[in-house]
Amino acid sequence: MTIIRQPSLFGIQELYDMEPTQKYEEIISTIDLDAIHRAVTKKSRFGAPEELNYAAMIISCFVRYVERIPTIKDLIKRLHEDIAFKLNCGFLVSDAVPSEASYSRLVTKLLECDILEKQKEKVVLQAIEEGFITDDTVAIDATHFEARDQAPPKEEKPKSEQKKRGRKTKEEREQWLKDQAEKEATMPLYEKKIEAQLDVPLAELRSEVPIDPKWGVKKNSEGKNVFWFGYKAHLIVGTSSQYILDSLFSSGNLNDGKAAIPLLKGVQERFPQLNLRHQTVDAGYDFEPIYEQVHRMGQQSVIAYNKRNEGELLGYDKHFAPTCFREHSYRYDSFDAKYETLKYTSPKECRECPLANEGICQKVYKVKITTDLRKYTAPARGSKAWKNIYKRRTAVERVNAYLKEWFQLNNVRYRTGERAKVHFDMVTLIYNASKLAADRINAQLNQSQTA
Numbered sequence: 001m002t003i004i005r006q007p008s009l010f011g012i013q014e015l016y017d018m019e020p021t022q023k024y025e026e027i028i029s030t031i032d033l034d035a036i037h038r039a040v041t042k043k044s045r046f047g048a049p050e051e052l053n054y055a056a057m058i059i060s061c062f063v064r065y066v067e068r069i070p071t072i073k074d075l076i077k078r079l080h081e082d083i084a085f086k087l088n089c090g091f092l093v094s095d096a097v098p099s100e101a102s103y104s105r106l107v108t109k110l111l112e113c114d115i116l117e118k119q120k121e122k123v124v125l126q127a128i129e130e131g132f133i134t135d136d137t138v139a140i141d142a143t144h145f146e147a148r149d150q151a152p153p154k155e156e157k158p159k160s161e162q163k164k165r166g167r168k169t170k171e172e173r174e175q176w177l178k179d180q181a182e183k184e185a186t187m188p189l190y191e192k193k194i195e196a197q198l199d200v201p202l203a204e205l206r207s208e209v210p211i212d213p214k215w216g217v218k219k220n221s222e223g224k225n226v227f228w229f230g231y232k233a234h235l236i237v238g239t240s241s242q243y244i245l246d247s248l249f250s251s252g253n254l255n256d257g258k259a260a261i262p263l264l265k266g267v268q269e270r271f272p273q274l275n276l277r278h279q280t281v282d283a284g285y286d287f288e289p290i291y292e293q294v295h296r297m298g299q300q301s302v303i304a305y306n307k308r309n310e311g312e313l314l315g316y317d318k319h320f321a322p323t324c325f326r327e328h329s330y331r332y333d334s335f336d337a338k339y340e341t342l343k344y345t346s347p348k349e350c351r352e353c354p355l356a357n358e359g360i361c362q363k364v365y366k367v368k369i370t371t372d373l374r375k376y377t378a379p380a381r382g383s384k385a386w387k388n389i390y391k392r393r394t395a396v397e398r399v400n401a402y403l404k405e406w407f408q409l410n411n412v413r414y415r416t417g418e419r420a421k422v423h424f425d426m427v428t429l430i431y432n433a434s435k436l437a438a439d440r441i442n443a444q445l446n447q448s449q450t451a
Contacts (some may be wrong), residue, residue: 055089135238147213211417216252319382
């Protein structure tokens, strides 16, 4: 029998194995350097002259992440010692190598404008136009990374006065409720409950995100708490293309679920041409407002259920499918998008059931997902289709690993949240640019093979 060898797809690893000149050109060509250069250079001819080659400095900042150079100091050393590397970064032989202070001023100019955010959106739009992003399912997840600074010493809280025991009087309770309402009204947006984000515009949602380094905590695979001082990267990723469609940078103590609605609104408003059908996330995002936001977008939620001290529902199994008189689960059959209704059919055990002809159990069971968006999703929980879609969620975990292992996400060299966000934007921009460059080369190889 003839063995047919399947040709391997061109991936990011093959891109990184290229010669530096070709590799840098392929990656940088996906980014609009002219727009970044205009944003960081002087807007008038007045003031101190700028003799630095800002275009080459920008390229060298991107190349630092491509070559995994850990610090600006090491980058400057490489520019001094390697003339070929200096030329590949866009510097002329006669150009002086910029100092650390010059690169620091460049970062300051980048954080004062939103050019990196615009470039990230532009790269995704290019990938959509060229047909590399055709996903119908996206996944959301967060990953943590530590700050450059050490955590500040813990402040001892003053001991609170002992509360009065017993039930409050009617007047005391009314006053307490009034105080709580006033307190919640003055709280920052991301300290309120998640449902407060539903009717807030996207611009306000993104501007209110806390970005200062804070203590974060999460449980590891062994169920033990892991603490870190730093930040979180929140990503929404196409499960097939593995492009970062949108991202959010926040303090380490921000709950993962509070970043979901800004990400969902961001993809909906920025890329309406995407034909998305499903949003899949883990149990950490099992909040009713997130289901509501996905439903408003006309899509379906595939979210792992997080049981919260809830009793067992009589007449339903653990996936909320109805059960027959002998407690056999009904089988998920189909979903009617027009009426938003799930259809279940009688269990296979009913064929040999002695009660089949007694008229006790109904053959078809229908339920509208709007009765409880958290329990009823399309496809139905526990079905094979639901499990297959949920498996695609691993794409975002894979991208998180790429950002940390290849693109230095966990190598923050700046001491404030504003400057750390520039690092985060650079990392996510270079990742998408590398992905687009690899896809373009792969398309050219496939076209040449078929020609």
